[in-house]
Amino acid sequence: MSTVLLNTKEIYKLLEDVKDPEIDTVSILDLGMVENVTVSGQDVLVKMLPTFLGCPALSIIQKNVETAIKQHPAVKNVSVEFLRSPSWTSDRITEKGKAGLKLFGISPPPRQMKKDGSWHVDCPYCESTYVTMENIFGPTACRSILYCKSCKNPFEAMKPMIKMI
């Protein structure tokens, strides 16, 4: 009888299919939510970082991660742990993740804020820089609402989350 051996590479491959429950063009890997995957025998431990502490999608994401990994025939147990540290920051989003956000009509977070805390993104549809901030707070904790004066579309942007110290 042959044993199917597990390696972390295969697990990462499966995690590519776990998307943000509300943004199906971006995987949790591309959002930078997966800090670490460890395999020991037939058990898999996934250590993740919460984007926002009050995000109600976290438990859905946890369940989806478990379901995805259990598809592997050699996996017996999966545990998902949300870490307290390090803090998730928006610069963890990969280039692929940024492209996926744009495809969904969400501007990726800017790399930096100005001294007064303001920040700027371009329109994800027409690339115009002629946009206004309508509301820093949006439909979910991680998003803001903006408006493009060029193509006259409302759009959203991922809030920058940057370490304060």
Place this chain on the structure above:
Amino acid sequence: MGNDSLKDIAIKELLLHLADDDFIHSYRGAEWLGLAPHIEEDVASSSIAQDTMGHAAIYYKLLEEIGVGNADQLAHDRPAKERRNAIILEVVNGPGYYMKDPEYDWAFAVVRNYFYTQAKAIKLQSLHTSSYEPLAEVAQKVQMELYYHLMHWKMWFVQLLGSGHEEAVSRMKAAIEKTLQDFAGVFSLGQYGEEMVELGLIEGEADLQKKWIEAVSPIFESVGLATTFEIRMAKGDGRNGKHTEDLEKALETLSEVYASDKAASW
């Protein structure tokens, strides 16, 4: 053993202060849902309330990890006398009930939210270097989210006071007076405060309050308010279990569903 147990108590008490403050603050914020002055504000303030409930949840989780109790139970199933929140945070938003004739006071909401968020920012800054590592880690994460809350409430505070509109200015001034009457309760560290400071868990009350005054003073000045004021604790110290009927009613409402079936999984 003696020292150890006092340390355990001090950690537990501090976590309860932080958790219970954010919990009731978030609840009062959530009561504004659908009632905020305009739709953009409805989105913003409910988003802030949701973040804040996430902060309460992580502190209750830390309490669960040290064996104080189940996080849901700690949030929903503790009577008022066991709560540690500052009294100013439990005060109702205004007369009425959110489902019927709510005459909520937006000026009071803005002042309380700004003052509390600024105080929370100063505490988090102090908790960065807390000797209790789990708390220091959580503080950094909460602080990143709080950045946006503080910016938001500061904007409202400055705009309403700087509006030159007579009603706005007089209502804001009345709200400031009302809030300051009991705002010392937010800085109170309760009966184990000295131990908390000695153990390096957090800075002392006087230091926290001093830093808060330093933070709000330039904002006060910018809208022509005097920067000498008295911060009191007129209704008593919530850290030691003293509370008002406002908290009892709030707990009754918010735990109604939980109490209907405590074993249910939501």
